[in-house]
Amino acid sequence: MKTIAQVIEGKSATIATIDVDSTVIDALKVMAERGIGAVLVTEGGALAGIFSERDYARRVVLHGKDSSLTPVRDIMTSKLIHITPDMTVDDAMQLMSDKRIRHLPVLDASGGLVGVVSIGDMVKETIAYQQFLIRQLESYIVS
Numbered sequence: 001m002k003t004i005a006q007v008i009e010g011k012s013a014t015i016a017t018i019d020v021d022s023t024v025i026d027a028l029k030v031m032a033e034r035g036i037g038a039v040l041v042t043e044g045g046a047l048a049g050i051f052s053e054r055d056y057a058r059r060v061v062l063h064g065k066d067s068s069l070t071p072v073r074d075i076m077t078s079k080l081i082h083i084t085p086d087m088t089v090d091d092a093m094q095l096m097s098d099k100r101i102r103h104l105p106v107l108d109a110s111g112g113l114v115g116v117v118s119i120g121d122m123v124k125e126t127i128a129y130q131q132f133l134i135r136q137l138e139s140y141i142v143s
């Protein structure tokens with residue numbers, strides 16, 4: 001099974017971020033332009049939280065807030081759960097399932113941001129690994 005480091009190697013080198021003082025609509029525009037479901041939120045260059053489609057639905061839409069006036073700071077998830085590059089895809093997927101989250105920042109040993117993975121990334125890697133195992137078993141059976 002692959003490590004998270006191997007997964008993020010194949011992803012875009014640019015990590016989508018937005019400043020805490022940006023509005024929700026600004027964050028949504030970044031997410032729409034990049035085709036992603038979450039954006040990391042920074043303050044003074046440091047990671048401060050994450051803003052996701054789920055945050056938007058639960059904390060903006062359901063409360064009738066104005067997306068063009070509400071700062072991301074007010075609705076982001078600030079208690080971040082993160083993973084490290086040496087973690088396996090299986091472990092990351094289990095954590096996502098246990099915590100019911102769909103995006104995880106990846107931080108190195110010194111706390112530096114090295115990437116973001118989604119549940120979609122984990123499912124894709126799991127399917128690829130299972131297909132590999134099937135091919136190996138088929139090859140074994142035939143020989």
